[in-house]
Amino acid sequence: MDVHLFVPCYLDQVHPEVAMATVTVLRRAGCTVHYSDQQTCCGQPMANTGCADDAAVLARRHLDLFAGKTTVCPSGSCTSMVSHHYHDLGLRLSATDEKTMHRTFELSDFLVNVLGVTDLKARFPHKVSLHQSCHGLRELGLGVMSERRDPPKLGPAEVLLAQVEGLTLVMPERRDECCGFGGTFAVAEADLSARMGHDRCDQLSQGDAEYMTGNDQSCLMHLDGIRKRRGKGPKAIHLAEILACQ
Amino acid sequence: MVDGAALAAFSMRFQRPVGSVLKAHPGVYPGPDLPASWDVFATSLKSVGGVLLNAQPSQAQAIQAAIDMGRAPGRVVASAAAARLLTGVTGWETARVTTTPQEWEDVDLAIIRAESACAENAALLVTSSSLPERALAFLAQRILVLVPRNRLIGGFMAAQAELARRLADGEALHHATWMSGPSKTADIEQTLVIGAHGVCALAVMPVDA
Amino acid sequence: MTARVPQFHVDSEKFLADQERVGWHDGALWHLRYKRDLATQVVPDWEKLRDQAAAIKAHVLDHIPTLLSQFITNAEAAGWVVHLAPEADDLKRIVLDLLQKNGVTKAVKSKSMLTEECGLNHHLEANGVEVVDTDLGERIVQLRHEPPSHIVVPAIHLKRGEIGELFHEHLGTAKGEDDPIRLTRAARADLRKRFIGAQAGLTGVNFAVADSGAIVICTNEGNADLGTALQPLHIACMGVEKLIPTAADAGVFLRLLARSATGQPITTYSTHIRGPDPTRPGHQAHLVIVDAGRRRLFADDEHRRALSCIRCGACLNTCPVYRRASGHAYGTTVPGPIGAVLAPAMIGTAKAKELPFASTLCGSCTNVCPVKIDLHDQLLSWRRRLAREGHVPFSKRFAMKIGAQALSYPWLFSLGGKIARTFWGLARKGIPGPHAGWTKHRDLPPAPKQSFRGWWKSDGQNQGNPTNKDQDHG
Numbered sequence: 010m011d012v013h014l015f016v017p018c019y020l021d022q023v024h025p026e027v028a029m030a031t032v033t034v035l036r037r038a039g040c041t042v043h044y045s046d047q048q049t050c051c052g053q054p055m056a057n058t059g060c061a062d063d064a065a066v067l068a069r070r071h072l073d074l075f076a077g078k079t080t081v082c083p084s085g086s087c088t089s090m091v092s093h094h095y096h097d098l099g100l101r102l103s104a105t106d107e108k109t110m111h112r113t114f115e116l117s118d119f120l121v122n123v124l125g126v127t128d129l130k131a132r133f134p135h136k137v138s139l140h141q142s143c144h145g146l147r148e149l150g151l152g153v154m155s156e157r158r159d160p161p162k163l164g165p166a167e168v169l170l171a172q173v174e175g176l177t178l179v180m181p182e183r184r185d186e187c188c189g190f191g192g193t194f195a196v197a198e199a200d201l202s203a204r205m206g207h208d209r210c211d212q213l214s215q216g217d218a219e220y221m222t223g224n225d226q227s228c229l230m231h232l233d234g235i236r237k238r239r240g241k242g243p244k245a246i247h248l249a250e251i252l253a254c255q
Numbered sequence: 256m257v258d259g260a261a262l263a264a265f266s267m268r269f270q271r272p273v274g275s276v277l278k279a280h281p282g283v284y285p286g287p288d289l290p291a292s293w294d295v296f297a298t299s300l301k302s303v304g305g306v307l308l309n310a311q312p313s314q315a316q317a318i319q320a321a322i323d324m325g326r327a328p329g330r331v332v333a334s335a336a337a338a339r340l341l342t343g344v345t346g347w348e349t350a351r352v353t354t355t356p357q358e359w360e361d362v363d364l365a366i367i368r369a370e371s372a373c374a375e376n377a378a379l380l381v382t383s384s385s386l387p388e389r390a391l392a393f394l395a396q397r398i399l400v401l402v403p404r405n406r407l408i409g410g411f412m413a414a415q416a417e418l419a420r421r422l423a424d425g426e427a428l429h430h431a432t433w434m435s436g437p438s439k440t441a442d443i444e445q446t447l448v449i450g451a452h453g454v455c456a457l458a459v460m461p462v463d464a
Numbered sequence: 465m466t467a468r469v470p471q472f473h474v475d476s477e478k479f480l481a482d483q484e485r486v487g488w489h490d491g492a493l494w495h496l497r498y499k500r501d502l503a504t505q506v507v508p509d510w511e512k513l514r515d516q517a518a519a520i521k522a523h524v525l526d527h528i529p530t531l532l533s534q535f536i537t538n539a540e541a542a543g544w545v546v547h548l549a550p551e552a553d554d555l556k557r558i559v560l561d562l563l564q565k566n567g568v569t570k571a572v573k574s575k576s577m578l579t580e581e582c583g584l585n586h587h588l589e590a591n592g593v594e595v596v597d598t599d600l601g602e603r604i605v606q607l608r609h610e611p612p613s614h615i616v617v618p619a620i621h622l623k624r625g626e627i628g629e630l631f632h633e634h635l636g637t638a639k640g641e642d643d644p645i646r647l648t649r650a651a652r653a654d655l656r657k658r659f660i661g662a663q664a665g666l667t668g669v670n671f672a673v674a675d676s677g678a679i680v681i682c683t684n685e686g687n688a689d690l691g692t693a694l695q696p697l698h699i700a701c702m703g704v705e706k707l708i709p710t711a712a713d714a715g716v717f718l719r720l721l722a723r724s725a726t727g728q729p730i731t732t733y734s735t736h737i738r739g740p741d742p743t744r745p746g747h748q749a750h751l752v753i754v755d756a757g758r759r760r761l762f763a764d765d766e767h768r769r770a771l772s773c774i775r776c777g778a779c780l781n782t783c784p785v786y787r788r789a790s791g792h793a794y795g796t797t798v799p800g801p802i803g804a805v806l807a808p809a810m811i812g813t814a815k816a817k818e819l820p821f822a823s824t825l826c827g828s829c830t831n832v833c834p835v836k837i838d839l840h841d842q843l844l845s846w847r848r849r850l851a852r853e854g855h856v857p858f859s860k861r862f863a864m865k866i867g868a869q870a871l872s873y874p875w876l877f878s879l880g881g882k883i884a885r886t887f888w889g890l891a892r893k894g895i896p897g898p899h900a901g902w903t904k905h906r907d908l909p910p911a912p913k914q915s916f917r918g919w920w921k922s923d924g925q926n927q928g929n930p931t932n933k934d935q936d937h938g
């Protein structure tokens with residue numbers, strides 16, 4: 010299958026290894042990966058700050074660039090921005106735009122629910138705790154939400170991690186508590202955000218986890234920054250990186 | 256009577272613009288079919304801090320035991336509706352009709368009759384029809400609630416629907432209370448304390464009406 | 465609502481200064497969330513029940529005038545004297561008038577967020593009426609002369625020792641007594657005297673049933689019942705949004721409310737009242753129906769559904785920000801996610817401009833809300849409104865504008881990225897300037913040698929299987 014890679018702006022610049030791992034995994038799953046270096050940012054930081062007009066400019070660019078393509082992104086919140094929030098920006102959306110939004114998938118969702126992978130031949134002999142990032146979980150529905158009483162169904166990240174040889178998954182006590190990142194919140198309410206991050210690091214350390222993983226590098230970057238500063242806790246590693254390990 | 260013009264002016268502020276698509280009522284919600292089981296009721300009651308008593312060996316003896324058990328110096332007062340169920344039981348008085356309900360302040364044990372009970376949430380229905388002596392149920396330190404055995408309803412949707420029907424049929428009820436366990440609070444450090452302002456203990460006994 | 469301008473950032477920092485207390489507060493509220501989870505797990509139709517409640521409330525918001533007139537007709541037939549209060553001042557005037565006409569000097573009041581919001585107590589006290597809040601938590605904060613920090617558990621920010629001190633001073637409990645049972649008993653004894661001595665009982669309203677003219681009041685303590693069954697005068701105050709169509713509908717909300725709030729299957733006392741008590745000659749029952757700014761929310765198509773709130777407090781308990789900032793940081797009567805949604809309409813966007821940003825938009829509030837208010841989306845849409853109205857701080861807007869422009873040109877974006885990566889390494893332990901907020905508590909990741917786009921151009925597009933040796937797990 011031909012897939013077009015949507016690499017969130019901060020991944021491109023700060024965590025290219027996650028995007029590289031995404032390429033590896035998609036190729037291993039049999040996809041032909043395309044990437045356009047004309048892409049920049051989906052507009053999420055602007056949209057979440059309320060600056061809809063500024064976000065709309067970027068959203069328009071994004072939709073035109075990815076028009077009608079099957080797009081995969083290794084971030085739940087950026088995916089959700091495209092698939093769920095482009096409606097909120099006052100844009101005129103064509104049928105193609107709607108299709109583009111609809112065909113934008115978060116990586117784990119794509120692997121499990123579109124490709125139906127059952128074994129990526131990944132090996133990662135470690136104890137890993139899973140941080141389910143909020144937007145992927147509560148907007149894209151990538152997992153069981155602790156608040157809701159829906160019929161139980163494993164999320165794609167859990168499905169994939171179960172396929173990894175040697176990996177022991179530990180779920181934190183508060184399954185899906187927010188890590189406190191929240192985009193500009195992390196800077197505007199730095200103390201609150203940090204306190205939430207500390208608490209989340211504690212929860213993700215339970216069961217002697219060596220690594221904490223998830224499908225949103227922004228949350229992981231925040232958690233790992235706190236982990237490094239305090240000098241204890243599991244190391245952050247993106248789900249794609251685990252899946253790429255052999 | 257509220258002034259018609261004032262009401263019209265007030266209502267205007269909450270009027271959807273002409274031409275808006277107005278959402279219809281979703282219809283009566285029957286809720287799940289929950290079993291009318293005294294075992295389920297007992298579990299619910301326990302979770303809200305109440306106890307279920309059995310009418311053993313006989314109803315009168317069981318009520319007598321409940322009265323005698325933990326007898327404090329205060330009075331034992333039965334509502335008129337409950338009094339009818341107390342033949343053969345001693346050591347209690349009937350609540351008199353009063354315009355000064357404060358006089359029940361020193362009641363230790365109130366005995367009342369509930370009209371129905373709900374297994375889902377251990378709620379017991381008392382209304383102005385079965386309990387015109389309303390304050391009695393709140394001023395007493397402890398309460399014994401007698402419920403006709405055949406008046407157990409499984410789910411609360413059905414239980415409330417029954418009350419709703421009575422109101423719709425024009426029964427002139429002044430008050431109707433669902434009571435679920437004794438009064439409680441957790442306002443101090445989330446520590447559950449049974450006995451806030453209302454009763455400190457509540458026992459339920461299914462009886463033959 | 466109070467005239468105070470909320471200062472979320474400043475006030476949350478104050479609470480955060482005591483890190484030990486923050487952890488304790490978070491735990492106490494999470495415990496409520498946990499009990500809510502347990503209670504909802506055993507309800508087979510939980511999600512359907514929420515759908516039904518949301519649909520009833522949506523219907524109500526589209527039919528207020530009809531339901532209101534039906535309600536008033538039935539209420540008056542049941543003997544209620546109905547008053548309309550377009551503004552908070554009208555509520556205060558109506559209630560004071562009624563109390564004065566009846567020579568009331570002592571009144572008891574059960575919980576009502578509406579009267580809190582309108583500042584009723586203060587007005588009555590200033591005019592010589594003693595008003596005692598009878599909900600234990602409300603009594604505690606009343607004695608401390610502070611507002612509630614939570615809508616269901618008003619004194620959740622206080623520790624038992626502090627309440628012990630307070631009761632020692634006001635209720636004469638032993639010095640150092642901090643046992644919740646003994647403290648509760650002391651309050652019970654004191655408040656009993658006040659229930660019996662009061663000449664009037666004020667209450668809020670949880671639901672106003674249009675088809676029968678009944679109001680439904682829910683408490684666990686029994687204080688609304690003791691505060692209406694003994695006094696010759698009952699005054700109930702309700703916001704117009706409390707209307708529900710039928711008594712059968714009340715069943716839906718009663719099944720949701722306590723489970724969402726505290727994890728009980730239903731509140732201990734859920735009382736329907738219709739007018740004056742016929743067994744007590746001379747008993748009067750008055751009902752004040754209040755607008756006080758609700759019309760502004762009603763007129764706002766994007767946020768009208770926030771009026772569906774049944775004040776269960778679940779969104780506060782689940783909110784990771786509320787749990788660590790505490791209710792007082794919001795500076796409004798109703799704090800937490802719903803407070804931040806209501807405030808911009810109720811007190812104005814200028815005053816409330818910080819509140820919609822007091823959230824990570826995690827969405828947990830939306831998921832717990834029993835009436836399915838899309839709280840986190842509402843916060844987001846308030847952010848857009850604030851930005852449009854120029855209430856988003858210049859620094860934030862400016863950064864977004866520059867960002868959006870730079871990001872519109874890939875070459876500018878990658879040039880910016882190159883420069884940033886060069887300086888990044890130098891700044892890892894503490895970037896000066898606007899992003900100091902990041903490095904105050906966190907290390908930055910090491911700067912990668914190459915961006916993804918750089919790698920793709922040089923290697924990635926040609927490789928069958930790229931390696932990931934660049935990873936930093938250190």
Ligand code: SF4
Pocket residue numbers: 724772773774775776777778779780802829832833834835836837839
């Ligand atoms: S918004 Fe929803 S969850 Fe929050 S208090 Fe209101 S009803 Fe409860």
